[in-house]
Amino acid sequence: MNPPIVQNISECFIKPRYSSQEPTHPPVYLAPWDLAFLSMHYIQKGLLFIKPTTTNDDLQPNPVKSILEKLKESLSLTLVHFYPLAGRLATQKQENPPSYSVYIDCNNSPGAKFIYATAHLTISDIVSPVDVPLVVQSFFDHDRAINHDGNSLSLLSIKVTELIDGMFIGCSMNHAVADGTSYWNFWNILSNTFRAIGNSPEIPRPPLLTRWFPDGYGSILNLPYSHSDQFTSRFEVPPIRERIFHFSSESIAKLKSKANTESKTNKISSFQAVSALVWGSMVRVRGLPHDQETYCMMAVNNRSRMEPPLPNEYFGNSVQILGAKASAGELTEQGFGWAARRLHETVAGHSDAAVREWVETWIEDPCVYQLGQIFNPFSTIMAKLTTVSDV
Structure with missing residues (x-):
């Protein structure tokens, strides 16, 4: 052996x-x-x-x-x-x-x-x-x-x-x-x-x-x-291929500019622009039916959205998963800028009131997330990572 x-x-x-x-x-x-x-x-x-x-x-x-x-x-x-x-x-x-x-x-x-x-x-x-x-x-x-x-x-x-x-x-x-x-x-x-x-x-x-x-x-x-x-389970994700893609700073800047121009706004972030690109690309490459519902889920930091805000040094979880929904046909027909704006509107509505409402609702009826229940083969989850200094 x-x-x-x-x-x-x-x-x-x-x-x-x-x-x-x-x-x-x-x-x-x-x-x-x-x-x-x-x-x-x-x-x-x-x-x-x-x-x-x-x-x-x-x-x-x-x-x-x-x-x-x-x-x-x-x-x-x-x-x-x-x-x-x-x-x-x-x-x-x-x-x-x-x-x-x-x-x-x-x-x-x-x-x-x-x-x-x-x-x-x-x-x-x-x-x-x-x-x-x-x-x-x-x-x-x-x-x-x-x-x-x-x-x-x-x-x-x-x-x-x-x-x-x-x-x-x-x-x-x-x-x-x-x-x-x-x-x-x-x-x-x-x-x-x-x-x-x-x-x-x-x-x-x-x-x-x-x-x-x-x-x-x-x-x-x-x-x-x-x-x-x-309240616990061990869900095995079906076999998947893992890939690493690299976007240069210049490419991300162009994506952000394109998303804001197509959406006629200046509020779409770099992260939202990249997320929209990945969302739309995954839908197109899989050739999904026109009416298939798809989701783009984003891990959103609650710290800065609370009033008063929690400091960035708060140690623990202060994150929620937000999702934008669109059919495969909508993403294909409406285009990149429309998808980016959809994501921006989802995040923009996540205010202090929304954060506190989620917490109070959870306390009244506690639940533990189960990966098998939230896993959706027609969704993508995006999370932004903070860089680490060199060891």
Whole structure:
């Protein structure tokens, strides 16, 4: 039998490195936006680097080993500010009446997971194929895990896979604990800490860890269930091809200009223009029937839409999925600008009142998103990611 392409060499757990005695943190109870994601998958993103060059000098430190140790130290320092990521999920439940509350236990946990692995692959093996190779899934520790698994799995796992000529750093973060904005805020602070090792790393805008709950409601929300089987499921997406497309800054600027010109407005954003292009392209290439309903779903950050707004450093979930609907015929006949305007109007209507209405409606009738229920073969989901500074 051939050995696995990706071989785990070592693993350990990393805890926050405090300068004095380790503090005791109170439980962090999940807010509505967090609880709704309990049956969804972990966030998984990775960064690919060229491996540092080496010489034949036996006295020279192994650069990969040095990077691993520096990453561990940086992670330990960063977790001081993001200590919930070193915890585990925990539950309080009862059968009659059914009640199920979930919180982050920040004290009784071995910490965040750190894995070192190797793969007899090159950078070209990863980026050259037309489709994303399936082996990339093995670069993440919690692939296929759902967020409720955070009761037994680490909430954060970083897996460093050494390639022949590169290094892939894959990060899995529990999506019931944090959204994409929080994810990349963590990555940027980890990156800044990595570069500042040996000095005193500055955290100019640390994360805000206090969860947001609407006025009049407590900080402990109960789901109307007595067992996790009643609100979790493991939906397997049908086999799909994964591709990576790159749009230059110049191309995106042209798309934005074209969308606004065709729509006779100046309010359509770059993200809405790119989303409209992808939406329409997917419908055309599949040759869908004229009357087939299609959707373009967008992950929308609620922070800036609330009054008063939540700071960008709010750590947790503050995101909702909005969708624009159109038939395949409408998209084909009305064109690119019409689709972009449709998306803009969907987002423009998402105000503070809409955000609060969703939260209050959810509290009155809590639900947990099920991927099998929201998966639609005639839809596309778009999400905008914040860039990360170089590690």
